[in-house]
Amino acid sequence: NWVVLLVQLLGVVSVVITAVWMGHFSQGGFAWTEDPAKEFSYHPLFMVIGLIFLYGDGILAYRVFRNDRKFYIKILHGGMHVAALIFASVGLKAVFDSHNLADPPLANLYSLHSWLGLLVVIGFGLQWVLGFACFLLPWLGMSIRTMYMPYHTFWGVTLLILATATALMGITEKAIFSMAKNGYTSHSREGTLINCLGLILVIFTGLVVYLVTK
Amino acid sequence: NWVVLLVQLLGVVSVVITAVWMGHFSQGGFAWTEDPAKEFSYHPLFMVIGLIFLYGDGILAYRVFRNDRKFYIKILHGGMHVAALIFASVGLKAVFDSHNLADPPLANLYSLHSWLGLLVVIGFGLQWVLGFACFLLPWLGMSIRTMYMPYHTFWGVTLLILATATALMGITEKAIFSMAKNGYTSHSREGTLINCLGLILVIFTGLVVYLVTK
Ligand code: HEM
Ligand code: HEM
Ligand code: HEM
Ligand code: HEM
Ligand SMILES: O=C1O[C@H]([C@@H](O)CO)C(O)=C1O
Secondary structure, eight states: OHHHHHHHHHHHHHHHHHHHHHHHSTTOSOOOTTSHHHHTTHHHHHHIIIIIIIHHHHHHHHHHSTTSOHHHHHHHHHHHHHHHHHHHHHHHHHHHHHHHTSSSOOOSSOSHHHHHHHHHHHHHHHHHHHHIIIIISTTSOHHHHHHHHHHHHHHHHHHHHHHHHHHHHHHHHHHHHHTTTTOTTSOOHHHHHHHHHHHHHHHHHHHHHHHHHO | OHHHHHHHHHHHHHHHHHHHHHHHSTTOSOOOTTSHHHHTTHHHHHHIIIIIIIHHHHHHHHHHSTTSOHHHHHHHHHHHHHHHHHHHHHHHHHHHHHHHTSSSOOOSSOSHHHHHHHHHHHHHHHHHHHHIIIIISTTSOHHHHHHHHHHHHHHHHHHHHHHHHHHHHHHHHHHHHHTTTTOTTSOOHHHHHHHHHHHHHHHHHHHHHHHHHO
16 A cells, blocks of 8 residues: 555654754754753653554554454554554653753743643553553453443544644744744755654654544 | 533633733734744644634534534534634644744754644645545535545644644753753643643544544
8 A cells, every 4th residue: 555655654754854863953962961951852852652653553553454353453453552652752852951950040841842741651651551461461342342442443543643733843843943043934955854743744644544534 | 522622621721821822922922023032922822722712613513403404513623623713724824933033043944843833734624625625616516525625634633733743842942941041851730731731632632533433
């Protein structure tokens, strides 16, 4: 299916643009706790890899490998969402470090972006635990699985959309902060790149949701 | 249905918070072209009234007045979306004026918010024309109506979600710009109000989408 291929392409391109933006523009580079300002760079990168790309692809697993054995797809689906959660956790550690280890330290959780973002990550964690408990462990009967299924799909799709909305706000914040001098508020190549990243994330998520709900 | 009532409540509260934010904080007031900085205040207010509240309620018309005559609901549904389009147009004029009439003028369409926002308004306009041409004018046969219907619903819901994502970015931008001195980047009552506005818009849209797709 060529739409699935297009989704892969958009996912890879969005990760590449984020890496280029964080590595080349902005604070210009990646570092760990020894340089908190550059440690921030891992936040956008790992959130896009985890909570957009792996998240979207994990959802598509059931649509792509329709004919393989159910158990293996389940492991793939659950496993990709574990990977997404790990990337998201490290991405969150990076941004909290960049606030707490700065001198003087910056406030945490003041923005709409951070509030919605934290809710999304918590929701994603709950979704994983519920999915694991209901669909993989043998203790629950078929009737509970059938009952939970529509909620699993609804929240899976809803949280992906909210993760993307969170990313759009994060992109907007970062663009304004890091271009304070050279000006996001006028036209520039960096600004155009940033805006294209946002549109690509929207199309990526739109296509995943379309594929899952059609 | 109490969910529909909750949606109304959230819609009214979001409009009130936006009006208070724009009237009380920020540039602190409303004006027309004689004061472009205060003319901006109409932008968030009219976009929230038009492209969130009236838009969402227009969609719900078919779910609320299930038992009335189809033709009257159609007029209500189409009419509310006309009203939404008018508010959106005046809201856009307000923000373009606030850029073009400023001294010196500010750039237009530099942000991800403005790009996605313009796409959403254009899409909304197209959706209205197509809806009007297919469902209200008598010239098209039933088979075309039936064919177009799922696309009408899909794009109606998709554009509402994108309008909300656009609003979240706009809120983030405005919070950073207008609190540059007193600091969105630390905790404050104004910041908390702004973040609550964003969460309310998310819940509003989430409930409308839930009601339409369930
Ligand atoms: C969808 C995934 C994302 C989630 C769940 C998320 C979550 C968060 C959270 C919880 C914080 C608060 C950290 C603190 O208070 O110390 C934060 C901060 C931040 N994030 Fe993200 N983020 C995401 C994506 C992005 C992206 C893609 C960017 C930029 C390109 C970004 C830019 C920022 C910035 C600039 C901050 C610091 C300012 C603030 O606290 O709002 N985020 N993020
Ligand atoms: C945060 C983690 C997770 C998210 C976001 C998520 C999301 C989703 C979504 C959106 C669907 C619908 C896919 C479709 O209809 O094609 C789905 C299906 C499913 N998921 Fe998950 N899921 C997660 C974790 C898990 C886990 C840990 C398991 C258990 C191993 C699991 C088991 C299933 C099963 C059995 C289906 C049904 C597939 C079918 O028969 O069509 N999920 N998931
Ligand atoms: C969902 C509805 C919305 C749409 C479609 C929309 C659309 C737009 C457009 C097209 C522009 C560009 C104007 C220009 O270039 O001169 C703009 C600018 C702006 N909007 Fe919105 N807007 C919406 C909601 C909001 C909200 C709710 C806020 C704030 C609370 C807001 C804040 C701003 C700000 C600060 C600007 C100027 C900076 C910029 O160009 O990005 N917008 N909006
Ligand atoms: C931008 C404007 C419009 C938007 C966003 C929009 C959106 C929607 C949505 C989301 C639905 C699905 C509602 C549901 O399933 O309960 C719907 C249904 C419908 N709309 Fe629109 N619409 C718009 C304009 C129009 C116009 C101008 C007409 C013609 C007068 C129209 C006629 C209809 C009809 C006949 C239905 C089918 C209702 C049913 O039988 O369930 N729409 N619209
Ligand atoms: O004109 C209409 O078209 C749709 C539907 O019949 C097409 O599937 C509908 O509900 C109308 O009122």
